[in-house]
Amino acid sequence: MAAGPRATVLVVEDEPEIRRFLGAALGVEGYRVVESATGRRGFLDAGTHKPDLAIVDLALPDIDGVEVIRRIRAWSPMPIIVVSARIQERSKIEALDAGADDYVTKPFAVGELLARVRAALRHAVRPASGAAILRFGTAVVDLEQRRARRAGQDVHLTPIEFRLLATLGKHLGMVVTHRQLLTQVWGPTHAADTHYLRIYMKQLRDKLERDPIRPMHLITETGVGYRLIADD
Amino acid sequence: MDVRSRLVGYAWAIGAVAGATLAGLAMRPRFDVVNVAMVFLLAVVVVALRHARGPAIATAILSVAAFDYLFVPPRGTFTVDDVQYLLTFAIMLAVAMIISRLVESVRRQAAQQAALEIDAETERIRSALLASISHDLRTPLAVMAGASSSLAESGERLDAAERRALATSVFRQARELSEHVAKVLQMTRLETGAIRLDRDWAALGEIVASVLARLAERLAHHRVIVELPDDLPLVRVDATLVEQALGNLLENGARHTPPDTVLRVRAAGRSTDVLVTVEDYSGGLDDADFARLFAKFHHGAVEGAGGGVGLGLAICRAIVRLHGGQAWADRVPGGGTAFHFTLPLETAPAMPQEAPAD
Numbered sequence: 209m210a211a212g213p214r215a216t217v218l219v220v221e222d223e224p225e226i227r228r229f230l231g232a233a234l235g236v237e238g239y240r241v242v243e244s245a246t247g248r249r250g251f252l253d254a255g256t257h258k259p260d261l262a263i264v265d266l267a268l269p270d271i272d273g274v275e276v277i278r279r280i281r282a283w284s285p286m287p288i289i290v291v292s293a294r295i296q297e298r299s300k301i302e303a304l305d306a307g308a309d310d311y312v313t314k315p316f317a318v319g320e321l322l323a324r325v326r327a328a329l330r331h332a333v334r335p336a337s338g339a340a341i342l343r344f345g346t347a348v349v350d351l352e353q354r355r356a357r358r359a360g361q362d363v364h365l366t367p368i369e370f371r372l373l374a375t376l377g378k379h380l381g382m383v384v385t386h387r388q389l390l391t392q393v394w395g396p397t398h399a400a401d402t403h404y405l406r407i408y409m410k411q412l413r414d415k416l417e418r419d420p421i422r423p424m425h426l427i428t429e430t431g432v433g434y435r436l437i438a439d440d
Numbered sequence: 441m442d443v444r445s446r447l448v449g450y451a452w453a454i455g456a457v458a459g460a461t462l463a464g465l466a467m468r469p470r471f472d473v474v475n476v477a478m479v480f481l482l483a484v485v486v487v488a489l490r491h492a493r494g495p496a497i498a499t500a501i502l503s504v505a506a507f508d509y510l511f512v513p514p515r516g517t518f519t520v521d522d523v524q525y526l527l528t529f530a531i532m533l534a535v536a537m538i539i540s541r542l543v544e545s546v547r548r549q550a551a552q553q554a555a556l557e558i559d560a561e562t563e564r565i566r567s568a569l570l571a572s573i574s575h576d577l578r579t580p581l582a583v584m585a586g587a588s589s590s591l592a593e594s595g596e597r598l599d600a601a602e603r604r605a606l607a608t609s610v611f612r613q614a615r616e617l618s619e620h621v622a623k624v625l626q627m628t629r630l631e632t633g634a635i636r637l638d639r640d641w642a643a644l645g646e647i648v649a650s651v652l653a654r655l656a657e658r659l660a661h662h663r664v665i666v667e668l669p670d671d672l673p674l675v676r677v678d679a680t681l682v683e684q685a686l687g688n689l690l691e692n693g694a695r696h697t698p699p700d701t702v703l704r705v706r707a708a709g710r711s712t713d714v715l716v717t718v719e720d721y722s723g724g725l726d727d728a729d730f731a732r733l734f735a736k737f738h739h740g741a742v743e744g745a746g747g748g749v750g751l752g753l754a755i756c757r758a759i760v761r762l763h764g765g766q767a768w769a770d771r772v773p774g775g776g777t778a779f780h781f782t783l784p785l786e787t788a789p790a791m792p793q794e795a796p797a798d
Binding site: 297298315317366367368386394401402403404406407408409410420421422423427428429430431 | 611614615618638640641642643645646647648649650652653666668674678679680683789791792794
């Protein structure tokens, strides 16, 4: 496993039945699981157990899940995955902008959550700058040399396109919100210029995806942001 | 009441009195003054019926003045010789008051009636939703209860393949159920106006792509053809909702047509909007089914049995209309259904400028 022989996962979730199946599924995968039933408890457990990753439900009985994330983020860079109900679109984005790394929407298949957990743990052990070379599908992008190839052919990418790929690559496999992408690629004054992303993501897909209409790697998370999925 | 309709009312008052005066002048040589009074009374009644109390009283007063000045001896003055004409004036005023009060109360009752009808309509939709919930929830719940209790009570006596099949069916049904509950909630929120649009610039290409990814399993047995022009303009919409609207149309298409048929998603930029079309080539629907399907789409009607389907179309329609677009359906020549919706175009945003690379 990426984060040591036995990574510890903190589960902050008030529903005991959901804690039960999460505990079982994570246990089978070899993770050590710490369960907290409230937000305050979760925040304390994060301090005492020093988990490698936290899964936080957004709807907690005592304090808001977003607040739990803020408090954990204040002292720890541990990956945080948010579990949200479908109607909590806005708080999901709020949680991501507050420092959560990814999310799953209830109801979810366990496989989906485990994939997010693996991606987040991998991210945690990688240098913060991200990989210098991104490989996905038939595309190979060298971020340092600023060279891109698709199916063995050189592809021309603009500096902004490289920067966008680098930002997505830094969070490989994880969602990056519109605000985060716009701020990091174009600067804080463009934090609301979502149309920039629409244009540039289309250009990137046209240049790098095999079928831009059915992208396999440059994935849209509708209403939230984008995700770059590379080959494992 | 707004200023405009009040002005129209007073204009009517003046017009009616002028008309009555002309008629009265024409009648004077041959008719008794009492009959001329009747003509003025008619003017009062007409205005009182059509307009508010103000114009009605104005008509009565103007009528009294005109009647007195032109017809009651001595003519050409406002003095009254015979006291009985005072009674005529009083009656004219009373008629104006009584009729306008009557009309007002009738109008109020009509408004109340209309409100009641809206309530009844809301109530009808609500009970249709409830019927749809109970119908569409019962089957998956029965499957889940049955399959999971088999697993819990005799799991060790089942072989691995059987256990997996049972567990998978619990999962599938649960997901189905969750989709349905989400739709019911969504419809309720759309009905009650509880949804605020979170508009932002969106690319229809991306919306189509995420619908196809989300519904990959459901669309696996159909051939989905996507035709989007390269220069399709961006739309300022709530992408999450438009994704649902489009997804519901595709789900509907997949459900109503045989496997291995084509579903076609098309979009085209027009002068003031973008037209999105989802076509299927079923040919299998008879006219009655067709009419029912259309009714669901055109009127947002929700039916009890199989409500999941009607619900999806009704939601699609409500989402499109919330965006200021239109939704309609028609038949595809040769058998098939085309569902269309439009999304209004807004002025294109300023595009990012980038110096040529390197």
